[in-house]
Amino acid sequence: MNVSPPVWPDRLFDTLKRADIRQVGYVPDAGHARLIERCKADADIRDVALTTEEEGIALAAGAWLGGERAALLMQSSGVGNCVNMLSLMRACRFPLVTFITMRGEWEEFNPWQVPMGSIVEPVMKLCDAAVLRATKPEDVAPLAERAVQQAFGEERVVAVLLSQELIGKKVWVK
Amino acid sequence: MTGTLERRAAMAALMQGRGDDLLVVPGLGSTTYDLAAAGDNDRNFYLWGAMGGAAMIGLGLALAQPAKRVAVITGDGEMLMGMGALATIGIQQPDNLAIVVFDNGMYGETGGQQSHTGAGVDMGAVARGCGFKVCLEVSDEAGLADLAGRLKHGGLLFARVAIRPDEPPRVLPEKDGAILKRRFRVALGLTA
Numbered sequence: 001m002n003v004s005p006p007v008w009p010d011r012l013f014d015t016l017k018r019a020d021i022r023q024v025g026y027v028p029d030a031g032h033a034r035l036i037e038r039c040k041a042d043a044d045i046r047d048v049a050l051t052t053e054e055e056g057i058a059l060a061a062g063a064w065l066g067g068e069r070a071a072l073l074m075q076s077s078g079v080g081n082c083v084n085m086l087s088l089m090r091a092c093r094f095p096l097v098t099f100i101t102m103r104g105e106w107e108e109f110n111p112w113q114v115p116m117g118s119i120v121e122p123v124m125k126l127c128d129a130a131v132l133r134a135t136k137p138e139d140v141a142p143l144a145e146r147a148v149q150q151a152f153g154e155e156r157v158v159a160v161l162l163s164q165e166l167i168g169k170k171v172w173v174k
Numbered sequence: 175m176t177g178t179l180e181r182r183a184a185m186a187a188l189m190q191g192r193g194d195d196l197l198v199v200p201g202l203g204s205t206t207y208d209l210a211a212a213g214d215n216d217r218n219f220y221l222w223g224a225m226g227g228a229a230m231i232g233l234g235l236a237l238a239q240p241a242k243r244v245a246v247i248t249g250d251g252e253m254l255m256g257m258g259a260l261a262t263i264g265i266q267q268p269d270n271l272a273i274v275v276f277d278n279g280m281y282g283e284t285g286g287q288q289s290h291t292g293a294g295v296d297m298g299a300v301a302r303g304c305g306f307k308v309c310l311e312v313s314d315e316a317g318l319a320d321l322a323g324r325l326k327h328g329g330l331l332f333a334r335v336a337i338r339p340d341e342p343p344r345v346l347p348e349k350d351g352a353i354l355k356r357r358f359r360v361a362l363g364l365t366a
Contacts, residue, residue, distance in 0.1 A: 023237055046237050048266060051258030058227035058256075062199070062234025065219055065355065066242075067364045070234060088224035088231075092351030 008134075008166065009034035011141040012099065016045070016071055019097075019148040023048060023063045025056030026073040031101030031167040035073060053078030057085040060096045069152065072098040076117040076161075079124060086127040086157060093155040097147050098129075099162060106164035120161060129157035135165060176279050176292070177313050177336020184276065184335055185212045187318040188247070188325060196325060197235060197358075201228040201248030203283040205276055209247065210347035216361035220347045220354055226256030229273055233263050236271040239362070243270050245325050250277040250291040257300060260332070264305030269329040273301070274321070278339040286339065301332035312336065 012035055016024070024039045025048045026032060039047045050056050053074045060070035074082075079100060089096055103110070104117025124131050132147055134140045143160055151158040185208040189198075194217065200209040202221040209218055219235075221228060232246035253260075253275045263271065279292025291297055298309045308331040312321050321333050348354055356366045 023234060046266075048233070048237075048262065051261050054226070055230045055256070055259055055262055058224065058230035058259075059234040061224075061227070062231035062236075063238045064234075065231070065358050065362075066197075066235040066238025067359065067362060068234075068238035085224055085227055088221075088227060088351075091223060092355045094355065 005034065006137060006166065008137045008140040010038065012144050013038040015141055015144040015148060017042070018145075019152070020069055021071045021097075022046060022068040023059060023070040024073060025050050025059045025070065027051075027053055027075070027078060029073065029075045029101055031075065031162065032073045032099070035099075053081045054085040056098075057082050057088060057096065061088050061092065061094045064094050070096065072096060074098065074100055076100055076102045076104060076120045077113065079120045080116050083123065083127060086129070089157050090128045095151045095155045096157045097151040098157065098159045099144070100159055101162045101167050102164045104164070107168050108164065124157075124159045127157070129159045131159050131161065133161040133163060135163040137166060140166070176339055177277070179313065179318070179335060179337045180340070181208050181276055181278070181337045182211050182342050184318055184337055185209060185247070187315070188245075188274070188322050189213065190322060193326065195242045197239065197242050197244045199228050199232045199235065199244070199246045201225075201246075201252035203249060203252070204341070205248050205252070206347065207345045208276070211342075211345040214347060216357045218347070219358050222349055222351070225252055226259075228252055229256055229259035229263060232271055232273065233259070233266060233268065236268040237266070240268075240270055243272070243325065245272045245274060247274045247276065249282070250275055250279065250297065251281045251289050253297060254290050254295075260301050260304040260306070263330075264301075267305065267330055272325055272328065272331045272333065273306075274333045274335060276335050276337050278337045280339050282339075282341050286341070298332065298334045306330060306332040308332070310334070
């Protein structure tokens with residue numbers, strides 16, 4: 001058994017680059033640490049650290065008004081912070097792709113993560129988002145590609161949930 | 175803390191001689207009506223909801239359109255709801271964004287209840303603490319004229335415009351968000 005850093009965050013980064021994402025909003029998050037690091041290091045991506053996730057929804061709307069594509073990286077608890085701001089996306093048909101690292105569902109040591117983590121999928125669907133879920137590392141890139149195409153093709157919010165088993169503090173590989 | 179400037183006249187003064195390179199995002203409620211009353215323009219992105227989001231919409235737009243000037247002109251209640259955005263903008267330091275707060279110390283849309291600024295919170299001090307190097311206190315016509323000039327040419331700024339607590343008749347612009355979005359993008363030469 002080897003413990004090695006997961007490769008899916010780098011594949012996710014490749015997808016963001018292919019999709020010409022130019023603004024990436026995020027609240028610092030352990031699960032997204034590698035992807036955030038890649039975005040910060042890229043000269044063509046503006047990384048925007050947020051105080052709360054709903055700022056990233058409004059940021060993406062402004063980016064699209066100005067002709068740029070944005071993505072939002074957040075943890076499952078952040079979804080609860082976004083609910084009213086998501087009405088902006090639905091009312092105006094703004095595109096947004098968001099990648100959500102899940103907590104409260106697999107090897108979770110903090111029970112306070114469960115209430116929000118357990119309702120992310122229905123909450124996002126109620127907010128008119130399309131919801132995709134990746135549970136295996138090899139699912140991440142194809143689902144991310146599909147999410148990008150759907151978000152910008154249909155002008156809607158598409159959320160990719162990254163299951164906690166992808167992120168758990170150890171990733172076991174063959 | 176409440177001012178004497180009349181809000182419609184203040185908005186008209188800020189929009190006077192406006193060029194095509196000024197993009198304006200008002201907050202929901204009174205500042206949207208004020209902007210509509212000053213003259214409709216495809217480069218206005220009126221908000222009818224998303225309270226607390228105006229400043230961040232302005233940031234995304236300013237980053238995407240660095241050659242244009244972006245003015246967010248919102249109310250004290252709307253800015254209070256998204257006050258973290260001042261910290262987020264402060265660390266980004268876009269040089270083409272102005273955050274202007276029409277401050278009457280109350281929530282006009284819901285019946286005139288006192289806001290936190292009306293109870294003494296100093297929004298300009300908050301902006302300064304968040305890294306806005308230019309923070310203006312606008313309380314008369316000379317101040318408005320100065321701010322109008324800075325909206326055309328100045329760098330990152332925060333301005334508190336001390337308006338009087340009145341509620342002029344509503345002037346309602348287009349409400350369909352998809353139409354507002356499309357006409358704005360077309361005006362910038364983007365695909366609808």
